[in-house]
Amino acid sequence: MRLLHTSDWHLGQTLHNYDRTYEHECFLDWLEGTIVAEEADALLIAGDIFDNANPSSAAQRQLYRFLQRAKARTPHLQIVVIAGNHDSPGRLEAPGPLLEAHGTVVIGNVVRDREGAIDLERLVVPLRNKAGETKAWCLGIPFLRPGDVPRAKVEGDAYLNGIALLYNQAFELAQSRREAGQAILAMGHCHMVDGQSSVDSERRIVIGGTEALPASMFDPEIAYAALGHLHLAQRVGKKEHLRYSGSPLPLSFAEVGYQHQVLRIDLDGAVAKEVTPLLVPRAVDxxxxxxxxxxxxxxxxxxxxxxxxxxxxxxxxxxxxxxxxxxxxxxxxxxxxxxxxxxxxxxxxxxxxxxKTVASQDGADALTLDQLAQLQPDDIFRRLWQQRFGEDAPDEQLSAFNELMLPGDGESA
Incomplete structure (x- = not known):
């Protein structure tokens, strides 16, 4: 069975106010052709499909147009989508019943019943090959907020332990369903320990001071973990089967040197036999x-x-x-x-x-409260300029500052 793993599309993103619809369309066209050429059985999209929780209608059309075209060209293709921290879980799931009728499963929320028990069934997705035979089970775990995770009865960080417990519960359900020779996969949108971030474009996932998750939360029998959130394609803990696919195009200038890619995973029974990067062409430099x-x-x-x-x-x-x-x-x-x-x-x-900044002079006399009270705004401006640049403020800068300090129209001096 052959899978493709991608994430962090950020449809609707702008780069310093420049629209990137063309670049995203180039990627989606390439991905559609790659699905056909690689004869993929399933496509795993690990979160941050949109750049924000309220995507434009154009960005949404871009997603649904791609899903429609990919299914039209590859009727047997299964698509599993999970929500990322940029996505609105409810908005992403809204067309779920319609999409599921065409082989696309969207998991945005962790749903609970009236007693508060998590519905694990919807987090475990069977994956079938071209012949319709179940060959793998996928744990589709979206980005998790504190209210999404179960309470673990162990000491330590409640959020971290709750995430690990949820993955374990979903794994146990998949394990009870699978037959000999079937693989178990995991999807997640999270920041793993030692994951390398993109400084300018990734929104930090910090909840109560907690961010990075340990690779140990994945059971050793999980054949492959398809992760999203970090924009640099990378392995987790140097393990071949725990991977971030990274974003398909650079989302900031910090990502100029990234090799953007989609990952191809070939399963052999219950294990991932090979993981191969497929490099995404860069439409705009x-x-x-x-x-x-x-x-x-x-x-x-x-x-x-x-x-x-x-x-x-x-x-x-x-x-x-x-x-x-x-x-x-x-x-x-x-x-x-x-x-x-x-x-x-x-x-x-x-x-x-x-x-280049100039350090403040050592031993400079500190101002008393009375002296501070007597300072005028332009005095403070002069002092800050001298501290920052090591020279007197130019006359044109003082004039501009004084102009800003003048009362506006209709105000009395």
Whole structure:
């Protein structure tokens, strides 16, 4: 049996206000073709399908159009979707009955009955091959909040222990159902111990100070764990069968060097025989100029020497992050950068200034409360400027500050 594992699509995401619908459409077209070419039996989507809990209608259409096309081209394909921390569980599950009629299972919530018992049945999904034979059981565990987990009767962190208990309960149910030669898989959207995060684009999962989960929560008999949340494709605890697929496209400039991929899992009976990365083509490049922050003159020279393909259509033009090392304020920074790239087929997404700061003088006299009370706003501005940049505030900056401090229209001085 062959599976494909993907996650963290973040449909509807913008990169510094640039729409990314085209890039997501390129990925979904590629994924649709890959499902056909690889003759996949099932597609596992491990959360963060949308970028926020209230996705646009365009983002939702993009998802449902893909699901419809993938099923049309591969009628036997099973699709299992779990909610991530960016997703609205209820919104994701709303079309569930319609999707299930076409072979797609969506698990957004952990449901309880009137007595408070968790409905484990809906978290355990049978996976079938092309012949319709059950070959594996999938534990579909969405992103878990404190109210989702059972109470474990052991000492320690209640949230961590509750997550481990829920996975164990679902595993025991799958184990009771499976027959000889059938595999048990797990899906989860979580942050595992030692997982490498993307600094700029991942929303931290922190609940009561708890974040990282141990790999030991997966039973040793689990053949493969398809994880979502971290955007860098990686193994958990150096184990081949515990994997993050990562996001299919870079969601911030911190991810420029990532090899975005979908993972192919080939099952041989109850074990994952082979896990193979399938690299996702990058539809639009992200450029960081220069590679490390540099003085403005060097940056402008590098921008002016950029050679890009003038034939690129607007939606294919690369995004640009400019990284500048400044000694002090540079009011005309953006204008100089824009002049350097004028006429070039590139989209300026971000200017990242790094300033050299000057430490405050040792032994400087502290102000008394009476002295502080006598300071005017411009006095504080001058002092902060001197502390930050080690020089007196320029006249034009003082003028701009004083203009901001003037009362607005209709106000008395």
């Amino acid at each position: 992200l450029l960081r100029v220069p590679g490390k922050p540099a003085p403005l003159a060097e940056v402008l020279a590098a921008l002016e020497s950029l050679e890009l393909d003038d034939a690129l259509p607007p939606q294919c033009r690369p995004y640009l992050e400019v990284r500048v090392l400044l000694d002090g304020p540079e009011p005309s920074l953006r204008a100089q950068v824009e002049a350097a790239i004028a006429g070039k087929p590139v989209r300026l997404a971000k200017i990242e200034p790094t300033r």
